[in-house]
Amino acid sequence: MSSRDVILGRVRQALGAEPAGPPAGPPAAPAAYGTGIDRGYLRRHGERTAEETVELLAENLTDYRAIVHRCWGTGEELADLLMRLLAERGAGSVLVPPELPPHWLAGVDATRVHDRAVSTPGELDRVDSVVTGCAVAVAETGTIVLDGSPDQGRRRITLIPDHHIVVVRAPGQVVSSVPEALGRLDPTRPLTWISGPSATSDIELDRVEGVHGPRVLEVVLCQDSR
Amino acid sequence: MSGTFVGMPAFPKAAHEAVRDTTLRANLKHATHTIRDKRARAVAELDDWAQLREAGKQIKDHTLRHLEHYLVQLEESVTAAGGVVHWARDAAEANRIVTELVRETGESEVVKVKSMATQEIGLNEHLEAEDIRAYETDLAELIVQLGKDRPSHILVPAIHRNRGEIRDIFRREMGSWGRPAPEGLTESPAELAEAARLHLREKFLRAKVGISGANFMVAENGTLVVVESEGNGRMCLTLPETLISVVGIEKIVPTWQDLEVFLQTLPRSSTAERMNPYTSTWTGTTDADGPQAFHLVLIDNGRTDALADEVGRQALRCIRCSACLNVCPVYERAGGHAYGSVYPGPIGAILSPQLRGTASEIDASLPYASSLCGACYEVCPVAIDIPEVLVHLRERVVEGGEATQRGTRVTLQPAKGHAVERAAMRAARWAFTHPAALGAGQRLAARTRRLHPRSLPGPGRAWSATRDLPRFPAESFRDWWQRTNGGKDTAK
Numbered sequence: 214m215s216s217r218d219v220i221l222g223r224v225r226q227a228l229g230a231e232p233a234g235p236p237a238g239p240p241a242a243p244a245a246y247g248t249g250i251d252r253g254y255l256r257r258h259g260e261r262t263a264e265e266t267v268e269l270l271a272e273n274l275t276d277y278r279a280i281v282h283r284c285w286g287t288g289e290e291l292a293d294l295l296m297r298l299l300a301e302r303g304a305g306s307v308l309v310p311p312e313l314p315p316h317w318l319a320g321v322d323a324t325r326v327h328d329r330a331v332s333t334p335g336e337l338d339r340v341d342s343v344v345t346g347c348a349v350a351v352a353e354t355g356t357i358v359l360d361g362s363p364d365q366g367r368r369r370i371t372l373i374p375d376h377h378i379v380v381v382r383a384p385g386q387v388v389s390s391v392p393e394a395l396g397r398l399d400p401t402r403p404l405t406w407i408s409g410p411s412a413t414s415d416i417e418l419d420r421v422e423g424v425h426g427p428r429v430l431e432v433v434l435c436q437d438s439r
Numbered sequence: 440m441s442g443t444f445v446g447m448p449a450f451p452k453a454a455h456e457a458v459r460d461t462t463l464r465a466n467l468k469h470a471t472h473t474i475r476d477k478r479a480r481a482v483a484e485l486d487d488w489a490q491l492r493e494a495g496k497q498i499k500d501h502t503l504r505h506l507e508h509y510l511v512q513l514e515e516s517v518t519a520a521g522g523v524v525h526w527a528r529d530a531a532e533a534n535r536i537v538t539e540l541v542r543e544t545g546e547s548e549v550v551k552v553k554s555m556a557t558q559e560i561g562l563n564e565h566l567e568a569e570d571i572r573a574y575e576t577d578l579a580e581l582i583v584q585l586g587k588d589r590p591s592h593i594l595v596p597a598i599h600r601n602r603g604e605i606r607d608i609f610r611r612e613m614g615s616w617g618r619p620a621p622e623g624l625t626e627s628p629a630e631l632a633e634a635a636r637l638h639l640r641e642k643f644l645r646a647k648v649g650i651s652g653a654n655f656m657v658a659e660n661g662t663l664v665v666v667e668s669e670g671n672g673r674m675c676l677t678l679p680e681t682l683i684s685v686v687g688i689e690k691i692v693p694t695w696q697d698l699e700v701f702l703q704t705l706p707r708s709s710t711a712e713r714m715n716p717y718t719s720t721w722t723g724t725t726d727a728d729g730p731q732a733f734h735l736v737l738i739d740n741g742r743t744d745a746l747a748d749e750v751g752r753q754a755l756r757c758i759r760c761s762a763c764l765n766v767c768p769v770y771e772r773a774g775g776h777a778y779g780s781v782y783p784g785p786i787g788a789i790l791s792p793q794l795r796g797t798a799s800e801i802d803a804s805l806p807y808a809s810s811l812c813g814a815c816y817e818v819c820p821v822a823i824d825i826p827e828v829l830v831h832l833r834e835r836v837v838e839g840g841e842a843t844q845r846g847t848r849v850t851l852q853p854a855k856g857h858a859v860e861r862a863a864m865r866a867a868r869w870a871f872t873h874p875a876a877l878g879a880g881q882r883l884a885a886r887t888r889r890l891h892p893r894s895l896p897g898p899g900r901a902w903s904a905t906r907d908l909p910r911f912p913a914e915s916f917r918d919w920w921q922r923t924n925g926g927k928d929t930a931k
């Protein structure tokens with residue numbers, strides 16, 4: 214008998230003595246699943262206007278030591294801001310996802326490195342900064358979620374460079390809570406949830422920012438037209 | 440479960456030694472109190488905590504009750520997403536499968552994300568014996584690995600080490616594992632973290648095989664989830680060509696939506712944060728993004744035995760947040776090593792004896808490694824009634840009875856010798872010299888009256904066979920004294 218069958222057999226046997234209740238063993242009744250669990254918890258915590266939600270996002274991001282910037286519109290002002298932020302970090306090279314709007318980096322001098330499947334981790338390690346969009350941002354937890362869409366690129370490009378700038382379109386991409394965020398995301402995509410820069414508390418519980426992921430996370434909250 | 444630390448004395452003896460180690464106690468006390476207080480604040484932010492906790496409990500109970508269905512569904516969805524599913528009934532089989540998978544890649548080194556499951560099966564030791572080097576990449580695990588030490592906490596495995604010790608370990612050992620520690624390394628946490636960053640980066644960048652666990656597996660679509668802080672998880676899940684995830688069969692949740700409960704309760708319970716810095720999810724393989732070969736090794740290793748126990752089964756709800764460790768007065772004094780298992784603290788005291796059986800002295804003593812104060816139950820985000828399971832397991836140890844071992848129903852004999860009674864007496868002695876814990880314990884004793892053994896173990900058995908043991912009163916004397924203002928308000 215295969216281990217699979219042995220384990221499934223043990224599971225069945227273990228649950229055999231189950232007292233009356235929902236039928237045990239296959240087929241479980243997943244139909245009943247939707248209603249069987251008491252989901253009396255909140256979809257979001259508190260009522261806020263769209264502006265207040267963005268405000269809360271900014272607050273919680275800052276609390277987790279991300280650096281937050283505001284920007285009115287995704288046009289020239291954003292291009293100027295990104296140029297300034299990259300220059301301030303002395304970025305000589307910047308990773309660019311395939312479909313980052315080209316005008317965002319219009320004023321940037323740094324060498325553009327494109328997200329290509331053939332580039333090795335070693336090559337990516339030599340790039341200073343990365344600029345991406347995002348899929349959704351969660352105000353209550355101060356979290357940015359990337360889903361690998363063409364304006365965000367592969368997971369590794371936001372992992373290896375030491376400096377990551379994320380542009381969040383607000384309020385369109387901002388939700389209040391984790392339940393709201395999950396509802397917007399496609400589980401079949403590889404997702405990366407980022408709450409502040411990489412951190413560790415393993416040494417006497419002193420928080421140290423920046424172990425393996427980018428040590429500097431800058432978030433640009435950009436007013437969109439929606 | 441092969442994870443018994445070799446030559447491990449029973450809990451009371453190990454605890455006795457640990458209690459005399461004042462550095463250890465100071466480190467532990469500082470750490471557990473810090474996280475405990477922060478956690479309480481993080482939890483207080485969510486006014487629906489009780490409902491989230493209840494939902495988490497119900498989701499896990501439902502999954503366990505229909506585990507066969509969800510395991511099969513998970514296998515189908517992982518396979519459909521491009522992954523390969525393997526099944527391992529015990530540690531030996533899991534280790535063999537992983538070794539073969541690594542061999543097939545032609546590699547002789549792997550990078551690892553911190554994972555309780557791989558520790559439980561002793562994977563690193565096994566790989567080493569097979570000439571495969573496994574590099575732990577979580578900072579705390581690195582400290583443990585370089586120090587040839589054992590983890591002592593679920594979340595912060597090197598909690599028993601202070602910064603000076605860590606610096607010494609880095610200076611002494613890093614060179615023989617790869618990039619040596621920088622010259623003049625001091626004990627500042629930032630410098631130590633930087634040393635780890637440099638040491639590990641060269642490994643991440645060249646690694647072809649990554650090994651991970653998972654916090655959750657979603658049955659309906661085959662998504663796996665890893666929750667972490669440092670980014671070492673992202674490195675191991677993203678850069679290698681092959682990813683092997685070793686996960687206990689109880690880590691399933693049925694639907695994507697269920698994550699909304701656990702992604703709220705887990706970070707707040709464990710690191711006391713609103714959200715941990717990084718969470719990664721992956722569903723099989725994705726074209727040119729992340730590993731192009733994905734293997735999921737599902738392990739039983741005693742879990743189905745725990746599942747067969749209607750009281751003990753609830754331990755399988757555990758999401759390994761470690762909140763119960765941080766509130767436990769016994770853990771705080773004894774430290775994680777005394778539990779002789781990769782699962783220390785209150786959860787370890789109920790999980791290890793179920794996964795491994797109670798035949799060994801250490802496992803028979805673990806149900807006594809508690810003052811039954813109930814704090815672990817209060818903080819548990821999936822409402823595991825740890826005291827209830829402890830009492831249940833004590834009963835099994837002293838009275839014997841029906842249990843399932845490796846899938847076979849057996850009748851256990853009462854524990855031989857006096858190790859257990861000794862353990863009980865030591866625990867009692869500790870409690871009696873710590874009045875606050877005793878007070879809490881008595882309160883719980885009153886609440887759990889129906890669970891108390893009705894006969895005495897060992898030599899007392901014959902005596903109690905014909906007599907009833909005195910029952911615990913419904914209210915402890917201390918509580919009565921306080922409630923009635925020293926007996927003055929007896930009318931109440």
Ligand code: SF4
Binds near residue numbers: 762819
């Ligand atoms: S038993 Fe509960 S509190 Fe303890 S680690 Fe598991 S989930 Fe957390």
